[in-house]
Amino acid sequence: MSSLHRLLEPREDPSAAPGAVVYGRGEQRPFDLDLVIVTDGAALDVELCAVLAEACPDGAHLVLCAEAGAPPPAGPGRPLDDLEASETVPVVALDAEPPSEPIAALTEAVRGGELAAVDAPGREVVIVPAESPGEAVHRAVQLVTDSIPRALGIAVEDVQVVVPAAGGEVGAGALNAALKARLNPGPGAFGGMDPGDRVVVAAPLPHAPLGETGVVTGGGPHGLEAAFPGGTAVIAPADAPRLRHGWAVTVALARGTRRDAVVAVMPADGLSRPLVATAFGLARRHLSVVQAAGPALARAVRDDGAPARRTRLARLVAQ
Incomplete structure (x- = not known):
């Protein structure tokens, strides 16, 4: 098993x-493989799908x-949906056993609206209400640094x-600033x-x-040194903006990696059923939901709210 990127x-x-x-x-140096299975095909944008094909x-x-x-990819297009709509490839829906674990049961209910x-x-699942953006950030930091570990x-x-x-006030940027101040305060030297x-x-x-996370190990004029699951890397100064602080990440970036514990911070804006289901499904052992959306969370799950993305791929494939 390998990430598609490394494959x-x-x-x-x-x-x-x-x-x-x-x-x-x-095309000039294809895989020496008879079968390739992509576990999150919905995350493929058109460019990566073309490289894979x-x-x-x-x-x-x-x-x-x-x-x-599943939510659409972060990049342009939605080739998985378009291939299904083209009716040129076999599509199989697998029947799964009803989930028994609390996190899986909640995630499945959200997928159903x-x-x-x-x-x-x-x-396994804890709901933490928050009345304001500031309280939501405070609760998230408290969960990460104290409540869940303890x-x-x-x-x-x-x-x-x-x-x-x-x-935004409850975005990844604000949460990372608060988490860095608690977990690893410093001048931001690199x-x-x-x-x-x-x-x-x-x-x-x-x-x-x-979407892969790592830890900064050093840096200098030559670049930023970071340890990733695939090994230590030196990120050239020109590529450093491709990294963000990663204690808090958007659901779009997190979708490929499950964690033992997930703190899903849900503000009122930007919610949809696919996003909420994906966020909840990232947790293995524990899910804390910081509920800062009020009734908007249930409404987003019920009404879906995911914007339609229209492409020409399905029509082109069928021609």
Whole structure:
């Protein structure tokens, strides 16, 4: 099992356009594989889907999987939905057993349009009301730095805060500022970051895919040093803006990685049923929902609210 980013073998190419990631696999050097299964096919934008298709050799089978009602990719297009709409590829809906775990039961209810109360005797799901943006940030920081580690024995490193948007009073930026002040205060010596800061890849790098988190280990004129699951990397100064603080991340960036504990901060703006279901489903052992949306949360789950994204791909594939 491998991330798609690493399977495609990203490499540094001085001749590439600024910000572009060049992959070693493609039409000229396809995979030596008969079967490729992508577990979150809904996250593929058109560019990455095209690279993947070119890297599959003749005769190989490509299987794209996704949860029902998954949110669209962060990048342009929605090729999985368009391929299904084109009626040119087989589509199979798998029947799953009704979920028994509290987090899974809540997530499944949200996918069905209901914000249901679930029985969580082991505090697998906790709802934390917040009356204002400032209180929501305070509650999230309290959960990450004290309540979850103390009450559940889950280390801070295994807790991820997720939120609909990057900006705003309850956005990832505001939450990261508050979390850094508590967890790793410092002057931001290296482009606003210090050794010990958690970072997230906000735009793909040769060293790590979109949404992967790591820890800053050092830096200097040569660049920012960071440890990712795939190894330690030096991020050139020109690429440093591709990193953000990563204690709190948007749901779009977090969607590929599950954590032992998730603090889902839900403000009134930017909510939709796919986003809420994705946020809740990221938690393995514990989910804290900082409810700062009031009735807007249940309304977003009930009414969906996900904007339609129209592309020409389905029509082009069918031609």
